Amino acid sequence: MLKDTLTELLYVFCGIIAFYSVYVTLKDKSHPSRVPTALFWGILGVIFSFSRIGMLWGNKNIKIDDTVVGYLIVLLAVLSALKLVKYNKFNESSKEFKAEMANKIGNKIFIPALALAIIAFIVAQYWTKQLGSLVALGIAALVALIMAMIITKGSTKEVAEDSRRLLELVGPVSMLPQILAALGSVFTAAGVGTVIADGIKGFVPQGNILVGVIAYCVGMALFTMIMGNAFAAFAVITAGIGVPFVIAQGANPVIASMLGLTAGYCGTLMTPMAANFNIVPTAILEIKDKKYGVIKYQVPVAITMLIIHIILMYVWAF
Numbered sequence: 001m002l003k004d005t006l007t008e009l010l011y012v013f014c015g016i017i018a019f020y021s022v023y024v025t026l027k028d029k030s031h032p033s034r035v036p037t038a039l040f041w042g043i044l045g046v047i048f049s050f051s052r053i054g055m056l057w058g059n060k061n062i063k064i065d066d067t068v069v070g071y072l073i074v075l076l077a078v079l080s081a082l083k084l085v086k087y088n089k090f091n092e093s094s095k096e097f098k099a100e101m102a103n104k105i106g107n108k109i110f111i112p113a114l115a116l117a118i119i120a121f122i123v124a125q126y127w128t129k130q131l132g133s134l135v136a137l138g139i140a141a142l143v144a145l146i147m148a149m150i151i152t153k154g155s156t157k158e159v160a161e162d163s164r165r166l167l168e169l170v171g172p173v174s175m176l177p178q179i180l181a182a183l184g185s186v187f188t189a190a191g192v193g194t195v196i197a198d199g200i201k202g203f204v205p206q207g208n209i210l211v212g213v214i215a216y217c218v219g220m221a222l223f224t225m226i227m228g229n230a231f232a233a234f235a236v237i238t239a240g241i242g243v244p245f246v247i248a249q250g251a252n253p254v255i256a257s258m259l260g261l262t263a264g265y266c267g268t269l270m271t272p273m274a275a276n277f278n279i280v281p282t283a284i285l286e287i288k289d290k291k292y293g294v295i296k297y298q299v300p301v302a303i304t305m306l307i308i309h310i311i312l313m314y315v316w317a318f
Helices: 002-027 034-050 053-057 066-081 095-131 133-152 156-189 192-200 209-227 230-245 253-268 275-285 293-316
Strands: none
Touching: 002 034, 002 053, 002 095, 002 133, 002 156, 034 066, 034 156, 066 156, 095 133, 133 156, 156 209, 156 230, 192 209, 192 230, 209 230, 209 253, 209 293, 230 253, 253 293, 275 293
């Protein structure tokens, strides 16, 4: 009950940020695409805040029908595809102001980011069953936000404004992780894992452990590059390759599955589909190459890590 309530509350907060973006966008007469952009963020706010609103008080029957949510997501996709969702760059802070604040705060700005990871880990470690990992992340984000406000001496208005600005700066790709995760569930239900297993039998020798491990790790990385989400790829590739060609050969399922999942994240580092990893940083850091700037630096590291995963799975899992 508490876990579901707090999780839904986090989604409502996300919706409120989207609604604030609607307010600011409609208020901005100089916005290059005012109404379509406001419509996009308004629909996203409705989905986040009200699609399962009854969970706030434990009534899962009070919700927006899934079919309606599906049509709303299609409308969001249309607005994005037509490039009607835009960000008004005229509202950006000046370079002089950014340089001044960077010099003033210095490396202390990294304290909230590190605290977020540490606190999320601690809360998830000891209260996972009661709260869940998403609530742990929400609690950590709230604590990190308070720390950031203390360090920067920022106001709540500035928090709301920068939250809205970051959301608009990232744009429609901010909803990509949720859509890709849902796509992974669809692929699993459709039996894509079975199709992959049948296809790979033709060139993976049965009983060859090393080739099976390579196929599992590389398959996870490649499918994650397509899906943009290792969790979405995990169920499909583990069912199609991991179980028949690795675990069935005597591998420890816990070790093999753990390394298989993290091997998928090597693919995450090499794809623009992983918006939260590779698109968001370019928006925050204002890198000129918006699509591939971060990825170009990550590819050598990702390939090295993938090779290490193959070695570790072959040595540790058997």
